[in-house]
Amino acid sequence: MSTERITRKQREHLQHRSEILQTAMDLFARDGFHNVTMQAIAEASEFSVGTLYNFFRNKDDLYRALLSENVAQFHSGLQNALDAPGSETEKLRNWLTAKIRLFRENIAFVRLYYSETMGASFNVKAGLNREMLAKYEDSLAQLERLFAGGIRRKVFKNLDTRYLALALDGISNTILFDHLEKFEDREIDADVMLSLLFETVLIK
Amino acid sequence: MSTERITRKQREHLQHRSEILQTAMDLFARDGFHNVTMQAIAEASEFSVGTLYNFFRNKDDLYRALLSENVAQFHSGLQNALDAPGSETEKLRNWLTAKIRLFRENIAFVRLYYSETMGASFNVKAGLNREMLAKYEDSLAQLERLFAGGIRRKVFKNLDTRYLALALDGISNTILFDHLEKFEDREIDADVMLSLLFETVLIK
DNA sequence: TAAAAATTTGAATATACGTTCAATAATTGA
DNA sequence: TCAATTATTGAACGTATATTCAAATTTTTA
Incomplete structure (x- = not known):
């Protein structure tokens, strides 16, 4: 620009x-x-x-800047992964790989993000929560489109795309938190997570 | 007693x-x-x-009591569901049904719980987080044993039980939060969640 | 029924912390 | 080199709120 x-x-x-x-x-x-x-x-x-x-300007402003800028970075990191060319399966693997990397690189932010969005949040009043929620919804929507594409091309079974997107997000969240919580440094593989969902999804 | x-x-x-x-x-x-x-x-x-x-005694004490007692109730709710007799599949369905009910009944606590355990917590110093983490680990361990039983009886595929437990927990978390976030009152079905994992798990 | 005991009350206190701003220091340009 | 400009500093201020406790109220006991 x-x-x-x-x-x-x-x-x-x-x-x-x-x-x-x-x-x-x-x-x-x-x-x-x-x-x-x-x-x-x-x-x-x-x-x-x-x-x-x-x-x-003040402490709230600092906090808001911090969350807002990291959310943006996180979100675009995931987005880019989906924009790269490839089949639906490859894109899902890219997305997971990107998510793994983003979690590892900034676990502090990830913690903050989830505690702000899941629960009580001092930002309810400010528009920040709305902003974060919107980005999350956008992420889910992109995943849904991906699943829909796979279904259209008959590589995926015809399942509810919303649930598929939520399931993939949920599986990766718990596994990533489990790994990072334990300071395990051994590599986390995207395929492990994918495989937990894939036999449900793929048409053999 | x-x-x-x-x-x-x-x-x-x-x-x-x-x-x-x-x-x-x-x-x-x-x-x-x-x-x-x-x-x-x-x-x-x-x-x-x-x-x-x-x-x-003070505000911290009130907060601690509140979390601690609800964690205990939540935990025993899940535990009881697994203690009821039945096949592995039936037990998993019971567990999910109990989790759905517990989420619905006390969404305020659920929010608090996740924002405390995922992220920054004022309770890190106190032993409360350790207590909550221990109960979570216990829940996971019970699920793992259930999956292991299914595998032994050859109704489940021989997959990593840790990942299976985490996946089931993750899937149900995201779907439940999605539903409750939207104040959707239509019933959430345990089978929807189970089915997302089950074709991966069940031996046909 | 009235004294004693237990419970409730909320104004007063103490403290911690966000924010300000006059003073100081560092940098720039002529 | 030395004004002028810009950036940094941290003590001082004001406010919000957790906690206390003497007085008031309610309940129990005899």
Whole structure:
């Protein structure tokens, strides 16, 4: 898009901003929004409290930015995986592989995301939850279209696409959480997850 | 066990206690721990702040009691379903039916539970998270034994029982959340969820 | 029925924390 | 080199809220 030149100043500013956000993310994921003070974020990111307020209007704003930007990144990571060419089966494998990678790369965000969306959320009032929910629905809709395509081409059985999308999402969630919870570093294979659903899905 | 007589006083005390807890649950599930004040719980439960402190040492203690007691109830609900006699398939259906009922009956608790266990939790310090995790592991272990039994009796394919348990849990979670999120009141059928996994599992 | 015991009340207290902003430091440009 | 501009600092302030406890109310006992 834009080919504007970015000054070193601006580059550094962005760098500092994202350092603050990443530091805050780790703290929030470990202790929860209300148990992390601006003081703590300042100390951990090696800035002063005042400086945080030059980057973000207030604590809510910081938190919102953090969630919003990571949701966007997560969502586009999944989207790209589905956009790559290939058969329905290959696309599903790509999608799962991308999801595995995204979970591993940013488990702190994943924790935050699920605790915000599943349950009580300080963001109900703000539009953030709506935004996150919309992206989730979009993801599901894309999966549904994929399954529908497979059904049309007669490689998948004619099952409810909504349930298929939910099932795939659910299977991958629990298995990924189980692995990451245990700090298991052995590779998680997309095919293991796919296989749990596939004999139900594939036409032999 | 105990056949001791319980006085009206004691009965009322327990009644009041559980009214407070249920009221608090709804508030916590809607707004999150830190956005619910003791004042708000007092008003909603029609007691004064001071009285809350006669029932619970402090706010943390109230919250802990609330989660702990509901986790226990949830857990034993699932356990009982598996203890009923029947084939592996029937037991799985019982388990799912019980889970559906428990979700519907106490969606507030379910929200709280998942946002506490998935993500950042104020309770990491206290032993509550450990307690909840232990009960979850126990549930999974029971499911695994069930699958293992089916495999031994040659009604199920010889698949990794851990993954099967996780998959069933994951499928039911996403589908249940999807339904309850949308306030859909049409019945959720255990068989729909089972069928998503079963063609993978059953030996034809 | 009245004293004693138990329970409830909510105003007062203490504290923790988000936010501000005047002072200081660092950077830039002439 | 030295103004001028920009960025950083953290002590001070105000507010929100968890907790306490003396007084008021209700219940029990004799």
